[in-house]
Amino acid sequence: MNQLDFWFEFGSTYSxxxxxxxxxxxxxxxxxxAWRPFLLGPIFREQGWDDSPFNLYPAKGRYMWxxxxxxxxxxxxxxxxxSTFPRNGLLAARLACAASSEAWLPEFVRRVYLANFAEDRExxxxxxxxxxxxxxxxxxxxxxxxxxxxxKARLRSQTDEAKSLGIFGAPTFVAGSELFWGNDxxxxxxxxxxxxxxx
Amino acid sequence: MNQLDFWFEFGSTYSxxxxxxxxxxxxxxxxxxAWRPFLLGPIFREQGWDDSPFNLYPAKGRYMWxxxxxxxxxxxxxxxxxSTFPRNGLLAARLACAASSEAWLPEFVRRVYLANFAEDRExxxxxxxxxxxxxxxxxxxxxxxxxxxxxKARLRSQTDEAKSLGIFGAPTFVAGSELFWGNDxxxxxxxxxxxxxxx
Numbered sequence: 001m002n003q004l005d006f007w008f009e010f011g012s013t014y015s016x017x018x019x020x021x022x023x024x025x026x027x028x029x030x031x032x033x034a035w036r037p038f039l040l041g042p043i044f045r046e047q048g049w050d051d052s053p054f055n056l057y058p059a060k061g062r063y064m065w066x067x068x069x070x071x072x073x074x075x076x077x078x079x080x081x082x083s084t085f086p087r088n089g090l091l092a093a094r095l096a097c098a099a100s101s102e103a104w105l106p107e108f109v110r111r112v113y114l115a116n117f118a119e120d121r122e123x124x125x126x127x128x129x130x131x132x133x134x135x136x137x138x139x140x141x142x143x144x145x146x147x148x149x150x151x152k153a154r155l156r157s158q159t160d161e162a163k164s165l166g167i168f169g170a171p172t173f174v175a176g177s178e179l180f181w182g183n184d185x186x187x188x189x190x191x192x193x194x195x196x197x198x199x
Numbered sequence: 200m201n202q203l204d205f206w207f208e209f210g211s212t213y214s215x216x217x218x219x220x221x222x223x224x225x226x227x228x229x230x231x232x233a234w235r236p237f238l239l240g241p242i243f244r245e246q247g248w249d250d251s252p253f254n255l256y257p258a259k260g261r262y263m264w265x266x267x268x269x270x271x272x273x274x275x276x277x278x279x280x281x282s283t284f285p286r287n288g289l290l291a292a293r294l295a296c297a298a299s300s301e302a303w304l305p306e307f308v309r310r311v312y313l314a315n316f317a318e319d320r321e322x323x324x325x326x327x328x329x330x331x332x333x334x335x336x337x338x339x340x341x342x343x344x345x346x347x348x349x350x351k352a353r354l355r356s357q358t359d360e361a362k363s364l365g366i367f368g369a370p371t372f373v374a375g376s377e378l379f380w381g382n383d384x385x386x387x388x389x390x391x392x393x394x395x396x397x398x
Contacts, residue, residue, distance in 0.1 A: 059367040168258040
């Protein structure tokens with residue numbers, strides 16, 4: 001099957017430009033995208049990190065912010081460095097996970113990324129997510145549902161699946177059995193997905 | 200000045216495809232390249248790592264080997280996974296540092312990378328480096344000179360310079376005051392170098 005799985009984490013910086021461009025790029029190639037939110041926290045903790053590596057390794061962090069800024073200029077994306085990093089994407093990820101088959105999901109994801117990386121809004125705040133749902137004409141009640149045991153379990157199992165696929169960072173694209181890590185690998189991932197037999 | 204500084208480490212996997220393509224790509228853009236060998240070991244140790252992160256973080260390592268294989272296919276580069284990783288590039292780096300103004304340096308660097316990543320030869324072995332020097336019609340005596348106190352000091356100070364520039368991995372390209380990390384950033388680095396005022 002020639003679908004592309006897009007594994008993203010709402011707190012992840014390089015997931016932002018990937019989320020903003022994947023749908024238009026993939027549709028130009030005729031490749032359907034499966035949006036797969038997950039959490040990096042549990043994966044980082046297993047590597048012994050209790051924070052983003054961009055905070056743990058300052059030289060790497062300084063470089064990343066500058067690099068992201070350049071990418072946003074290139075992609076013509078708004079960018080404002082978040083005053084908190086990384087932001088906790090747990091609630092947004094539960095919501096996105098519960099809404100995985102909804103047509104409005106991609107736009108929801110993009111608006112959450114814009115809130116975090118272009119508007120410096122606190123995406124861990126339920127009111128911020130509620131305003132995004134409302135802007136998409138979706139009921140605020142989805143937020144309560146995202147806190148249900150089923151929704152929590154769903155994100156946990158999706159994060160376990162990421163781990164078992166060998167995912168260690170975000171964004172990661174999966175085409176067939178191949179992993180492609182990083183916004184800059186999206187084109188290679190799409191080429192790979194195209195080379196696979198259609199569904 | 201519109202020169203591009205190419206910071207590389209002989210043990211570094213992604214430095215291999217970068218070393219193989221930088222000269223032809225840069226010359227097509229009319230950008231002179233300064234070849235700057237350095238050591239990642241001291242920089243990694245400051246981050247608390249006593250080994251390559253690709254060994255310390257197995258999921259990342261597994262991904263890197265597959266990714267490198269794909270890149271080599273794309274660049275039509277020979278590739279054989281080295282039986283030892285990372286190989287110690289100290290002697291080769293001292294030699295390259297001492298030969299920084301020699302016209303044969305780029306070809307020497309490429310042959311050392313080929314030895315490591317295409318031929319699975321031990322680049323820490325002086326005999327391997329000697330055979331490369333001989334293949335370039337250069338005197339084996341350069342190996343002794345590369346072990347002189349001056350040559351050792353030169354590589355040390357070049358590694359210190361890398362650190363002070365904020366370099367934390369290899370390959371890194373420096374255009375003006377901007378860092379570009381990774382083989383996949385070479386095109387962006389060249390575009391940046393081109394945009395700077397000519398020397």
